[in-house]
Amino acid sequence: METLQTDVAIIGAGGAGLRAAIALAQADPKLRIALISKVYPMRSHTCAAEGGAAGVIKPDDSLEHHFNDTVSGGDWLCDQDAVEYLVQEAPKELIQLEHWGCPWSREPDGSVAVRSFGGMKKQRTWFAADKSGFHILHTLFQTSLQFASIQRFDEYYATELLVDEGRCAGLVAIEMRSGQMRRFDARAVIIAGGGAGRMFPFTTNGAIKTGDGMALAYRAGVPLKDMEFVQYHPTGLPSTGTLLTEACRGEGGVLLNKNGRRFLQDYGMGPETPLGKPVLKTMELGPRDRVSQAFWHEQRKGNAVPTQWGDAMLLDMRHLGEKKINERLPLVRDMSISYMGVDPVTDPVPVRPVVHYMMGGIHTDIKAATSLPGLFAAGECACVSINGANRLGSNSLTELLVFGRRAALSAMEYVQSGARPTGDTALAALGAAAQGRVRELMQRSGGTETVAGLRKEMMRTMEQHAGIYRTGEGLAEACGKLADLRRRYSGIELHDKTNVYNTDLLQALELGSMLDCAEAVAVSARERKESRGAHQRLDFVERDDQNYLRHSLATHHPGDAPRIDYRDVVITTSQPGVRDYSGDHK
Amino acid sequence: MAEQVTRKPYVREVPRLRWFFRHPRYLRYMAREVTCIFIGAYTLLLLVGIRRLAEGQAAYEGFLQALKGPASVLFHVVALVFALYHTATWFNVTPKALPVQIGEEFLPGRVVAGAHYVVWALLSLAILFLAGVF
Amino acid sequence: MSERLVELEVLRYNPETDSEPRFQRYSVPCQSEWVVLDALNHVKDNLDPTLSYRWSCHMAVCGSCGMMINGEPKLACKAFLRNYEGVIRVEPLAHFPIERDLVTVIDDFVTKLKRVKPYLIPKQDKPVSEGEYRQTPAELKKYKQFTLCINCMLCYAACPEYGLIPKFIGPAAITLAHRYNQDSRDGGRDERQKEIATTEGVWECSFVGACSEVCPEHVDPASALQQVKIKSTVDWYKEHLMPWLNK
Numbered sequence: 025m026e027t028l029q030t031d032v033a034i035i036g037a038g039g040a041g042l043r044a045a046i047a048l049a050q051a052d053p054k055l056r057i058a059l060i061s062k063v064y065p066m067r068s069h070t071c072a073a074e075g076g077a078a079g080v081i082k083p084d085d086s087l088e089h090h091f092n093d094t095v096s097g098g099d100w101l102c103d104q105d106a107v108e109y110l111v112q113e114a115p116k117e118l119i120q121l122e123h124w125g126c127p128w129s130r131e132p133d134g135s136v137a138v139r140s141f142g143g144m145k146k147q148r149t150w151f152a153a154d155k156s157g158f159h160i161l162h163t164l165f166q167t168s169l170q171f172a173s174i175q176r177f178d179e180y181y182a183t184e185l186l187v188d189e190g191r192c193a194g195l196v197a198i199e200m201r202s203g204q205m206r207r208f209d210a211r212a213v214i215i216a217g218g219g220a221g222r223m224f225p226f227t228t229n230g231a232i233k234t235g236d237g238m239a240l241a242y243r244a245g246v247p248l249k250d251m252e253f254v255q256y257h258p259t260g261l262p263s264t265g266t267l268l269t270e271a272c273r274g275e276g277g278v279l280l281n282k283n284g285r286r287f288l289q290d291y292g293m294g295p296e297t298p299l300g301k302p303v304l305k306t307m308e309l310g311p312r313d314r315v316s317q318a319f320w321h322e323q324r325k326g327n328a329v330p331t332q333w334g335d336a337m338l339l340d341m342r343h344l345g346e347k348k349i350n351e352r353l354p355l356v357r358d359m360s361i362s363y364m365g366v367d368p369v370t371d372p373v374p375v376r377p378v379v380h381y382m383m384g385g386i387h388t389d390i391k392a393a394t395s396l397p398g399l400f401a402a403g404e405c406a407c408v409s410i411n412g413a414n415r416l417g418s419n420s421l422t423e424l425l426v427f428g429r430r431a432a433l434s435a436m437e438y439v440q441s442g443a444r445p446t447g448d449t450a451l452a453a454l455g456a457a458a459q460g461r462v463r464e465l466m467q468r469s470g471g472t473e474t475v476a477g478l479r480k481e482m483m484r485t486m487e488q489h490a491g492i493y494r495t496g497e498g499l500a501e502a503c504g505k506l507a508d509l510r511r512r513y514s515g516i517e518l519h520d521k522t523n524v525y526n527t528d529l530l531q532a533l534e535l536g537s538m539l540d541c542a543e544a545v546a547v548s549a550r551e552r553k554e555s556r557g558a559h560q561r562l563d564f565v566e567r568d569d570q571n572y573l574r575h576s577l578a579t580h581h582p583g584d585a586p587r588i589d590y591r592d593v594v595i596t597t598s599q600p601g602v603r604d605y606s607g608d609h610k
Numbered sequence: 611m612a613e614q615v616t617r618k619p620y621v622r623e624v625p626r627l628r629w630f631f632r633h634p635r636y637l638r639y640m641a642r643e644v645t646c647i648f649i650g651a652y653t654l655l656l657l658v659g660i661r662r663l664a665e666g667q668a669a670y671e672g673f674l675q676a677l678k679g680p681a682s683v684l685f686h687v688v689a690l691v692f693a694l695y696h697t698a699t700w701f702n703v704t705p706k707a708l709p710v711q712i713g714e715e716f717l718p719g720r721v722v723a724g725a726h727y728v729v730w731a732l733l734s735l736a737i738l739f740l741a742g743v744f
Numbered sequence: 745m746s747e748r749l750v751e752l753e754v755l756r757y758n759p760e761t762d763s764e765p766r767f768q769r770y771s772v773p774c775q776s777e778w779v780v781l782d783a784l785n786h787v788k789d790n791l792d793p794t795l796s797y798r799w800s801c802h803m804a805v806c807g808s809c810g811m812m813i814n815g816e817p818k819l820a821c822k823a824f825l826r827n828y829e830g831v832i833r834v835e836p837l838a839h840f841p842i843e844r845d846l847v848t849v850i851d852d853f854v855t856k857l858k859r860v861k862p863y864l865i866p867k868q869d870k871p872v873s874e875g876e877y878r879q880t881p882a883e884l885k886k887y888k889q890f891t892l893c894i895n896c897m898l899c900y901a902a903c904p905e906y907g908l909i910p911k912f913i914g915p916a917a918i919t920l921a922h923r924y925n926q927d928s929r930d931g932g933r934d935e936r937q938k939e940i941a942t943t944e945g946v947w948e949c950s951f952v953g954a955c956s957e958v959c960p961e962h963v964d965p966a967s968a969l970q971q972v973k974i975k976s977t978v979d980w981y982k983e984h985l986m987p988w989l990n991k
């Protein structure tokens with residue numbers, strides 16, 4: 025097997041991966057960096073983020089406000105030392121992006137503009153029209169091109185980490201175009217592979233969000249933390265599931281039920297605010313979990329708007345006017361017209377909650393280090409945790425930058441501390457074993473299962489039993505079903521057994537990642553007998569700080585369900601309180 | 611997993627002489643480009659006229675006579691049509707090459723193109739006036 | 745929800761089994777609001793898992809799914825079945841070598857993108873601690889349109905120059921260089937001119953305009969290239985007629 029030596033291997037070339045690569049290249053030009061991704065960097069799902077990135081810059085805002093909004097938004101499951109670090113680094117990172125050319129939208133005087141976003145007390149969301157993630161990704165990708173020390177491996181799918189003598193020593197990956205496997209011997213590895221929303225049938229996530237990065241770490245023995253917390257974004261298109269940014273509501277859009285009522289006021293987010301004059305942190309600018317949950321209740325009451333794709337609510341932006349929509353929400357208008365046949369300038373747009381983000385992921389400490397020496401993680405695939413039980417919109421893009429850089433610095437420190445490369449014979453054996461496992465899948469015959477078939481069953485299970493509201497019974501059934509799918513996975517026979525760009529194989533491997541992540545989600549959810557943030561149970565409706573002010577840790581047991589342990593949340597200044605998004609909150 | 615590389619990217623050849631038949635927009639492009647042959651031919655004709663003028667009155671009168679012949683009239687009509695097409699297509703794409711930003715907004719393309727048409731009309735009127743048409 | 749049976753004629757190619765590409769027909773039951781990508785996904789999930797193609801976001805922002813649909817370069821996620829009648833022909837993006845089925849080799853494009861130095865080379869250095877560079881909304885608008893390129897390469901598939909002369913740097917790459925040239929914070933134009941004001945750069949362009957016609961994001965690369973030509977011409981005259989201006 026062809027082998028490459030490198031100092032730091034980064035798996036995933038989205039916002040976090042690119043930021044890490046640039047940070048490494050700048051900090052030490054002599055470091056060899058291998059940036060490995062299963063897609064070309066500009067295809068990474070960071071490109072689909074729309075609303076913006078949060079960072080304190082207004083004079084009436086403060087790091088303390090950003091901190092408090094994030095911690096209460098996360099229902100106090102955030103590690104507060106990590107949140108302190110995030111809010112402190114955020115403005116610097118966003119200015120750094122601007123220095124790299126990011127086309128942030130501006131105030132008339134030329135300073136960077138910020139807008140309102142859900143759950144935030146002050147305006148602090150930096151934005152680039154409604155394509156902020158797209159511009160951030162392209163700015164980072166284009167900036168990365170000037171560094172000769174960043175060597176890119178585009179369309180390489182990492183299948184396994186190499187772990188030797190208790191530390192991470194590299195990885196093996198398939199070069200998609202030839203089907204050949206390559207071994208990367210690295211002194212440190214950073215995983216920035218994104219989330220796993222595609223385990224659900226209805227999601228804003230693109231095809232590539234299959235949790236491969238999470239699975240790599242998980243199978244190498246690193247626990248996945250807080251996997252049960254899956255965020256539903258309130259405003260996805262019913263036809264495709266794709267995203268209409270929260271900025272629609274930040275700019276003044278409102279949500280209506282079939283009777284034309286702004287129903288959020290019936291769910292603790294009232295009183296009704298004047299049309300077109302949103303008040304921060306209430307009504308339509310409440311946090312995503314509360315808004316999605318309100319829809320679920322309205323649906324049960326029969327107040328949802330029926331569409332050919334199922335129930336929906338109406339996002340009304342007509343009062344914003346054509347000029348404002350074209351300037352601030354052009355992508356939203358284009359998508360509504362193209363995919364729903366509705367022009368937001370003249371009609372309300374049907375929307376519904378869709379799976380959007382995973383708060384959980386690879387357990388890391390505040391320096392982005394995992395429990396496996398030499399392995400680091402950042403971005404949606406990681407869980408530090410700064411998002412706790414529910415993420416506030418526009419904190420994620422900031423997280424990519426802050427922790428992408430942090431992971432790079434930690435990896436560099438690790439490498440410079442004298443991490444010596446593992447012996448070649450040990451790695452050759454590990455590599456050969458990994459290759460053998462892929463070969464077995466490719467050459468298997470007599471199998472009765474298909475990738476698409478198992479994937480559909482997995483999605484149906486997650487949708488039915490691990491959705492916005494869960495029950496003990498439903499979760500138990502999900503766990504059983506997913507365990508069954510896990511066993512049936514070894515019965516898959518590929519239809520395509522050739523080597524060049526084999527996407528049947530790719531999808532089979534991605535399904536394996538999703539099944540592992542899905543099982544971690546379901547089992548963690550079953551064990552958490554409370555409701556907190558995005559994890560809501562009909563059989564345990566209250567938050568239980570006594571027993572559950574703790575993170576869940578799911579540890580992989582090959583051939584069996586994960587084992588769940590708990591870990592205390594780090595509390596510094598903010599004691600758990602009531603999340604108050606009514607207009608009377610202080 | 612193959613040990614030998616089995617890649618064999620396939621290159622689809624582009625027909626060098628007939629590529630513009632592949633799509634209507636290429637035909638439109640070639641039509642626009644072909645007009646320059648007629649513009650060029652007319653320019654040559656003007657040069658010949660100047661040459662005849664330099665050769666004296668008889669030569670020049672002969673030139674003017676030839677211009678009245680049927681072949682010449684046909685050529686002029688065809689050349690005029692192509693020149694108008696050439697002019698219109700170029701005026702219409704000029705805004706792309708010359709964006710005019712006033713304040714924050716850009717002037718709409720039709721304003722820039724329209725200005726060209728207006729100037730063209732005025733110049734044409736001026737020349738016709740000088741030529742004694744009115 | 746109305747359904748419709750759609751006939752897809754897809755160009756297949758597997759270097760391990762085929763000496764050249766061949767068409768394969770699929771009959772796909774489709775929903776009326778579907779796009780070609782949805783039909784392809786149905787084929788892969790239910791009819792033929794061996795079909796390979798790139799896709800991800802399904803909202804025309806990642807640029808993965810560019811292909812030729814009835815001979816026109818389009819994003820498969822934005823090619824609505826309601827706009828097509830009869831058999832729909834699906835082929836890999838033109839002017840790029842075929843790797844496998846609908847997957848092309850885009851190395852040439854990626855190399856050219858890097859070549860034009862598509863990153864900010866600041867006019868003036870400024871530490872992050874001093875805050876952002878000031879840029880008015882008017883200055884932002886000057887280059888904003890050219891930042892919208894999703895690198896989908898439909899323009900390369902449409903450009904006959906690129907088809908006939910593969911060393912042409914091409915619409916998207918030159919447009920990206922222009923994007924930075926127009927950015928008020930940038931001072932790197934001279935460096936980029938070395939790459940784009942060349943024979944295989946902007947001077948290969950003959951303003952066919954096909955690129956702008958097919959661009960799904962309305963970037964208008966044709967406009968960017970003509971602007972580069974004009975500026976380069978002015979440069980040339982200045983350099984040769986007014987040499988005293990050069991430092």
